[in-house]
Amino acid sequence: MKKKAWAIIFFAILTLGSSVLISKNVEDTLIKSxxxxxxxGIDSSDEGYEITLQMINTAAKPDSAGEVPGSIIYQQSGRTISQAIKNILNRNPKKIFLDxxxxxxxxxxxxxERGIHEIIALFLTxxxxxxxxxxxxxxxxxxSKILKTITPAEKVSSKRINDIVHSNELNLGSVASIYPVKVMNELLRNIKEITIPYVTLSSDKEIGSSQDNISSPEPEVLLIINGMAYFKKDxxxxxxxxxxxxxxxxxxxxxxxxxxxxxxxxxxxxxxTIHIKKSKTSVKPxxxxxxxxxxxxxxVKGELFESTCRKDDLYHLESQTExxxxxxxxxxxxxxxxxxxxFLGFLKEVYLRNPYTFSDISKRWKELYPEIPVEVEVDLKIEDIGDVNRIP
Incomplete structure (x- = not known):
């Protein structure tokens, strides 16, 4: 009886091990295929559009040496975006996974020069x-130059960009993530000009696209994401x-x-420096x-983060910040x-708060907006002075 039980257990372990091994082989085969x-990346070309696809280099392990590139770049032009992507497909033996x-x-x-409406429409469909x-x-x-840049910390520049944006949103507050659906909604409603985060480089040196860029403790070319770009129409x-x-x-x-x-x-x-923890703004027509x-x-509510003032009078600091x-x-x-x-969205506030007057105002908005009076009030409270500022 015991021999039979052990045989069943052994068979179960063998089956489970085989399943794991087979699954791993299938997964590895799929990734390689x-x-x-x-x-x-989307740029303009003489033909129409130049598309840059940044692809994960599956041969580069996360903990592998820096000389193994984390991404592979494919670049082709076409009269349309979809044609340029198909031109890349024709030169790549593997199936391209865009999702x-x-x-x-x-x-x-x-x-x-060309606008972004047709680009957003394509990616939404x-x-x-x-x-x-x-x-x-x-x-x-x-x-293309942005995506070709070799970055420290992350082997793939798109991953590095997303990490910077996420960190900025949580700490600095000068960038907000934007998605195609939101952009298209604002373009179609036409009651607020759109804004999108922008990315640039610290230098135009060609070393940025080579592994040499991260061979020293201080890379010569870095990705910089500091703020928002604003549009007129698209x-x-x-x-x-x-x-x-x-x-x-x-x-x-x-x-x-x-x-x-x-x-x-x-x-x-x-x-x-005041670290703002809570902020609420109302815009009223x-x-x-x-x-x-x-x-x-x-x-606004915040804490005193750092001060070199001769006298830290909280009321005075609040007034200065306001x-x-x-x-x-x-x-x-x-x-x-x-x-x-x-791009600040004043007409949108008219639409949301006074829909009955919106139609008339929107027709005259180009003439009205440059001269419309705007009153600004700021109420800031410093609720904490931080641990360091408590030291006598």
């Missing part, structure tokens, strides 16, 4: 591409600085956490005597009105 796309792509980078020239893919535009460099119009992007994301309530650095006052050359204006109220945020907000509004580009 497909090309896993991590990012898609794994995490990032789309649209080149600056393409976004500025393409069943092989996930709708959760993130979208960015490049600054100063083509998308064409790139400009870039917001890091500080402008912080203010913008605070206005549209897309800030998780951020920091504010400003001076201690006119008679004190020191600086201090106001109608008076037939005239439209807007009232912005922002409530004045700084109010001034920076007014400057950003002025920039938006000077360019007659409502």
């Amino acid at each position: 497909i090309s896993i796309v991590s990012a898609i 794994s792509a995490e990032l789309i980078v649209i080149g600056e020239q393409t976004a500025r 393409e069943s092989e591409i996930s709708t959760s893919i993130k979208i960015m535009v490049s600054k100063d460099y083509p998308a 064409k790139l119009a400009g870039y917001l600085t890091r500080d402008e992007s912080k203010i913008y994301l605070g206005l549209i309530n897309s800030t998780k956490k951020t920091t504010v650095e400003t001076t201690c006052g006119s008679d004190d050359q020191g600086l201090f 106001v109608y008076k005597a037939g005239m439209l204006s807007f009232q912005i109220k922002r409530k 004045a700084y945020l109010k001034n920076e907000t007014a400057n950003l509004i002025a920039k938006s009105q000077e360019e007659n580009n409502d």
